Amino acid sequence: MTRRGAALELAVLGLLHDAPMHGYELRKQLIVLLGWGRVLSYGTLYPCLKALGKDGYIVADEPAPKSAKAAKAAKTGPEAVRGRRNRIVYRLTAEGKERFAHALEESGPSAWDDESFGVRFAFFARTNSPTRVRILEGRRSRLEERLENVRTSTQRGRERADSYTLELQRHGLESVEREVRWLTELIDRERSGGYAEIAEEPAAVKKNDKTSETS
Amino acid sequence: MTRRGAALELAVLGLLHDAPMHGYELRKQLIVLLGWGRVLSYGTLYPCLKALGKDGYIVADEPAPKSAKAAKAAKTGPEAVRGRRNRIVYRLTAEGKERFAHALEESGPSAWDDESFGVRFAFFARTNSPTRVRILEGRRSRLEERLENVRTSTQRGRERADSYTLELQRHGLESVEREVRWLTELIDRERSGGYAEIAEEPAAVKKNDKTSETS
DNA sequence: GTTAGCATGTAAGGAGTTACATGATTTT
DNA sequence: AAAATCATGTAACTCCTTACATGCTAAC
Numbered sequence: 001m002t003r004r005g006a007a008l009e010l011a012v013l014g015l016l017h018d019a020p021m022h023g024y025e026l027r028k029q030l031i032v033l034l035g036w037g038r039v040l041s042y043g044t045l046y047p048c049l050k051a052l053g054k055d056g057y058i059v060a061d062e063p064a065p066k067s068a069k070a071a072k073a074a075k076t077g078p079e080a081v082r083g084r085r086n087r088i089v090y091r092l093t094a095e096g097k098e099r100f101a102h103a104l105e106e107s108g109p110s111a112w113d114d115e116s117f118g119v120r121f122a123f124f125a126r127t128n129s130p131t132r133v134r135i136l137e138g139r140r141s142r143l144e145e146r147l148e149n150v151r152t153s154t155q156r157g158r159e160r161a162d163s164y165t166l167e168l169q170r171h172g173l174e175s176v177e178r179e180v181r182w183l184t185e186l187i188d189r190e191r192s193g194g195y196a197e198i199a200e201e202p203a204a205v206k207k208n209d210k211t212s213e214t215s
Numbered sequence: 216m217t218r219r220g221a222a223l224e225l226a227v228l229g230l231l232h233d234a235p236m237h238g239y240e241l242r243k244q245l246i247v248l249l250g251w252g253r254v255l256s257y258g259t260l261y262p263c264l265k266a267l268g269k270d271g272y273i274v275a276d277e278p279a280p281k282s283a284k285a286a287k288a289a290k291t292g293p294e295a296v297r298g299r300r301n302r303i304v305y306r307l308t309a310e311g312k313e314r315f316a317h318a319l320e321e322s323g324p325s326a327w328d329d330e331s332f333g334v335r336f337a338f339f340a341r342t343n344s345p346t347r348v349r350i351l352e353g354r355r356s357r358l359e360e361r362l363e364n365v366r367t368s369t370q371r372g373r374e375r376a377d378s379y380t381l382e383l384q385r386h387g388l389e390s391v392e393r394e395v396r397w398l399t400e401l402i403d404r405e406r407s408g409g410y411a412e413i414a415e416e417p418a419a420v421k422k423n424d425k426t427s428e429t430s
Numbered sequence: 431g432t433t434a435g436c437a438t439g440t441a442a443g444g445a446g447t448t449a450c451a452t453g454a455t456t457t458t
Numbered sequence: 459a460a461a462a463t464c465a466t467g468t469a470a471c472t473c474c475t476t477a478c479a480t481g482c483t484a485a486c
Contacts, residue, residue: 005445018375024465029375032368036387037329037361044446046467086454087465114252124379146252153247160233160244164339171397172251175390182386220473239437256475261439301482302437 004048006103007034007115012048013092013100014123016058020091023049033122034115049090057096061089101126107134112142133190140183143176219263221318222249222330227263228307228315229338231273235306238264248337249330264305272311276304316341322349327357348405355398358391 008030015021015029023045030040052058092100104127110116117139124132154169223245230236230244238260245255267273307315319342325331332354339347369384 008445015375022465023467028368032365032384033380035365035384036391039447041447042465042467043448043469050467118383121383122380125377150247150250153243160230162340165248165337167401168333168336169247169250175393176251178390178393186382223473237437238439254475257437257439258441258476259474265439 004044004051005115006110007119008040008044008048009052010100010103010116011119011122012045012052013057013096013103014119014126016090016092017097017100017126020061020089022087022089024087026090034118052096053090056093057099058090059093061091105131107131107138109138111135112138129190129193133187136183136187136190140180140187143180143183147173147176147180219259219266221325222334223255223259223263224267225315225318225331226334226337227260227267228272228311228318229334229341231305231307232312232315232341235276235304237302237304239302241305249333267311268305271308272314273305274308276306320346322346322353324353326350327353344405344408348402351398351402351405355395355402358395358398362388362391362395 011030011033012026015026015033021029023042026049027040027042027045030045031038034040049058053060104120104123111120112135117135120135150169150173226245226248227241230241230248236244238257241264242255242257242260245260246253249255264273268275319335319338326335327350332350335350365384365388
């Protein structure tokens with residue numbers, strides 16, 4: 001109920017998994033991560049953090065209430081908080097880590113749309129190769145479905161067709177086709193095991209006691 | 216107040232400018248026009264049509280209230296309505312045409328973002344070359360701004376950088392760069408007058424009494 | 431005469447933005 | 459001390475989707 005955008009939530013959990021952070025910093029990282037024209041306002045982020053906290057996935061490490069006087073004292077320490085305001089640094093709880101792992105693994109239809117796919121891809125290093133392939137293939141067939149729809153509806157079309165409309169459609173088609181080729185390349189690389197080894201943190205295989213995590 | 220999404224409104228006005236249509240049909244055309252993964256539900260379209268009607272930009276030609284008996288009678292005519300339910304066919308009023316023209320001409324910041332740009336581009340055949348160039352250049356500099364932001368923020372970045380994250384960013388960057396090249400091509404073509412002549416309907420210059428429509 | 435598909439419509443809610451309000455810290 | 463920047467937060471509004479409700483017409 002209090003749940004804010006699934007993609008955003010996943011991204012926040014993922015970033016906090018890497019390192020504890022406060023909202024302001026999180027936002028900057030999120031903009032790069034969700035990328036490409038997204039802005040992400042505080043009006044989205046802060047309520048999301050609150051909801052995640054209420055659900056017990058993250059906790060706030062408020063670094064001492066810090067009255068004006070205490071702040072001056074703290075400043076003397078060289079590795080001290082050195083923050084501006086009462087920064088609220090969030091970190092993942094055990095439940096949060098678990099939720100993140102589950103959410104990443106999930107490769108249902110929700111994982112194929114633009115937003116969701118981007119975030120999942122960004123955290124691919126934390127998954128195993130079969131999961132990666134599943135998600136990449138899902139994304140690809142979703143795009144191919146789109147291509148099919150558009151191709152048929154423009155073909156059987158006495159739809160308005162001046163040269164600009166056509167040019168726009170051609171460009172859109174080409175963009176999607178390009179992404180399909182990209183995905184195909186990634187899938188091939190994944191299958192030949194080319195990528196799995198490049199990932200610099202093999203530590204991602206921490207809790208792999210159960211080998212039954214294939215499906 | 217009653218105004219629904221500026222991009223959608225523009226698209227509806229544009230399509231109805233071509234030919235009167237009922238909602239169901241409009242939706243299909245809009246999906247192709249706004250294209251690329253958009254779905255557009257009735258919950259968006261119908262309220263929008265109502266609002267446009269209330270503002271006097273479109274009117275409904277209800278083709279005779281058509282009681283069950285009247286329908287049978289009507290069916291006999293070969294070129295009769297042949298519709299299922301009480302189709303409501305909308306057409307543009309004079310005010311609607313005017314509004315459409317003004318909205319198209321408008322090349323403020325609102326015209327640079329994804330949605331808005333796409334729709335405007337689709338109706339480029341109804342504008343003049345200077346307007347087209349203005350919009351194309353605006354769009355391009357908006358994209359270049361994005362590129363700049365991302366480039367600097369990833370450079371000065373000790374942002375999380377595993378190979379997947381990098382790959383995602385590389386692909387995104389490339390996509391935007393590709394669109395910039397596309398725009399540049401279009402602008403060049405526009406400047407050399409290559410495109411203006413291709414447009415098959417020079418009838419778009421109907422009401423051009425005033426030659427002062429340059430700005 | 432019931433099912434399937436065309437056609438219109440509404441209510442509830444989700445995901446996000448802008449604009450505002452507030453306050454601490456650093457720089458000028 | 460004023461201004462700029464860092465930092466958190468809320469309220470109102472926008473645009474859109476899903477799910478539902480309704481009913482006509484055609485076809486089986």
